[in-house]
Each structure stands twice: as C-alpha cells, then as structure tokens.
Amino acid sequence: MNDQNVFESEGITAGDLRGLRYFLAVADELSFGRAAVRLHMTQPGLSQGIKALERRLGMPLFERDRQGVALTAAGRVLEPKARQLLSHAEEFDRFASVLAGRHNGKLTLSYSRSGGIGLASELTSRFREQYPHMTVETATGHTHSNVERIRMRAIDAGFIRPPIDGDDLQCSVIAHDRVVVALPTGHWLADRPGVSPADLAGEPLVFFPRERSGLWESILGAVYGQGAVPEISRLEPDEAHMLAAVAQGAGITLVTEPSAALLAVPGVVFKPFTVPVAVPMALAWRKDNANAALHTFVSFVHGAIGPAVPPSSPASDAVAGGRARRGRPSDGARIPRTLAKRELRPSGARG
Secondary structure: OOOOOHHHHHOOOHHHHHHHHHHHHHHHHOOHHHHHHHHOOOHHHHHHHHHHHHHHHOOOOEEEEOOEEEEOHHHHHHHHHHHHHHHHHHHHHHHHHHHOOOOOOEEEEEEEHHHOOOHHHHHHHHHHHHOOOOEEEEEEEOHHHHHHHHHOOOOOEEEEOOOOOOOOEEEEEEEEEEEEEEEEOOOOOOOOOOEOHHHHOOOOEEEOOHHHOHHHHHHHHHHHOOOOOOOEEEEOOOHHHHHHHHHOOOOEEEEEHHHHHHOOOOOEEEEEEOOOOEEEEEEEEEOOOOOHHHHHHHHHHHHHHOOOOOOOOOOHHHHHHOOOOOOOOOOOOOOOOOOOOOOOOOOOOOO
16 A cells, blocks of 8 residues: 555545544454444444445455454554544544634533443543533433423433434434343342343333333333333332332342443342343434534534444343243342443544
8 A cells, every 4th residue: 555545546535534443443452342342333343344444445454363353564554544544634623613613602411311420421521621612511311301301402412212202303323232130139040140031031020110211112122022011010210219129129120231330239130131132322412403512512422433333132032932940049149240441432533
C-alpha cells in the first residue's frame, strides 16, 4: 500500500471511518473477541466490518490462524495512517461544531433505571468532556416515564428499552444488555454455573407492572418467548424491591446485568443464562426537536459506539421443554456477576 491509497483517491466516507475504528480496535487487541467487547458488538459483526474494509482496500489487513491474529504488511502500513485520519476527523467535527454554534447550548437527558451505572452514564461523561461549554442536565426514570417526558418536551432525550409505540419519536438502539436470573439462596438452581430458559418453567416470577412498557416486553419475550406470560406471583415497583422479594422466598426474578452489578441484596444469587439472553438499550428523542445540542449528542453517541449488534439468544420456546433435573441445594454463596468496565472508543475516534 502506498500513500496514494484508495481513501485519498476516492474520498473517505463515514463507513470508511467506522471501518478504520474496527481495524484499530483489532490491531490494538490482536483479538477479534476482545475488540468486539471493546466496541460493544458481536464478533461476527466486527468480522464483517473488517472484511468490508479489506474489500474496500483490495487487500487483507490481518492474518488469522489458530495461534491468533497478526497484522499483514498492508495492515502495518495502514495503522499509523488510520490513527491520523481518525484524529483529523475528530478535529474537523469539533471545528464544525464551533462554527455551527453547537459547542454551547443546553441538553436534558434521562437515564434508564434498568441500565444501572453503565454505558449511558459513561457516554454522557465523555460528551461533557468533549463539549465542556455545553450544559447537560440529567435525571433517571423507567422507559414509560422517559418516553412521556420526551413527548412532553420535559427532556430532550432518554435512554429507554424498546419497543415503544408511536411514530413521533426517533429510537436508536445503542447496546444490548444481558439478562440474568436472580434466585433465593438455597434454590435448586443456585449452585449451577448457568441457567437455561427451560429451567424456569413453572417457577413463580417476581416482576414489575406492565405499564413500565419496553423492559417488561423485552425481558419476558427474550426469556419465555414472544407473547408468552409466565406466572407472576408478586408485583414490585422496581428492581431493588424485586430482589428483596426474591430474598424473602417469593420467587425468582429477571434483571439486566447492569442492575445486578449495581444492586447487592443479601440472600440473592445471580446466574447467567447458558446461552446469552439480551435486551436492547436505545436512545429516544422527538423527531421534531430542533435543539442543536440534542443533534450534537446523537451524532456523538453514534460515533462513539457504532452499530449495536445483539448477542445470540436461545430459542425462546425452550421454556416449554420443562424443568431440568434438580441439583443439590446451594451452599448459600452469593455470586453476583460484576460487569467488566465498558470501554468507549478513544475521543479521537469518531464518525
């Protein structure tokens, strides 16, 4: 590859910049798996993105074998150039924002309670660092309340759990959070390394009221199958009270990994599913909201995370297969699953 490469001769597109981010993540990690985690996407999606970049350039960038991943000669030439191009793209974006007056202004956001202290707060923190003269006010709420506040123009945007009704809002999926099962200590599934949806057949469920919308449908649909409603033995207003009810022996419950990492309740054991079950997290805003600060934030989020590809999910109808053979009683050890710290793209890598 020489300096007059295909980017310089044909012009750089937004897709090219996204591909360069993928390339640099793999070049840094020398692992498609670790790079996919860093970019909050699946490994197949990342591999497809790299292949698209290689087709664009007309040459392979990585050598892949059982020993691992290594840069080809072309990849080693591209690496410093890619970092330079992404740095220039970031610099141009900042300059364009200043010219457009978007470096000032006010933005109001609401986090999702089920998202815990995770990706949404990290994105907002990075945005504040990049736009220090922007006033950013934050709140928190469930999907239903966030959607209502967006519609009433009480906030500019909110992190929500799809699906939502109506065509007045724009909704962009930014991540997928895995679902875990919360069990009382001593439950017959508590000593297993993982749980399958079929194991939950017939288990009484502690959950929250349906009017909270998106998350209710997302979790139950992902675990029990679309349209299936398990026996709900008890309703509680939020995850903290749901977990307290589980500790009291009222049943089991389902929460996202961010919530599990944030909430520690004595007497509750968190177990992952043997095959990943995930629910989407999205950013929503009014289509007719002309606030320049909002559009700057939306562009920033899309540039920071890239496409959000859901991890693989189990066949939902596996629940109908019945309960697996019961194991030995748990020894009472709590094993809360702690999330690894999410990594966003470097501030010089946006699109």
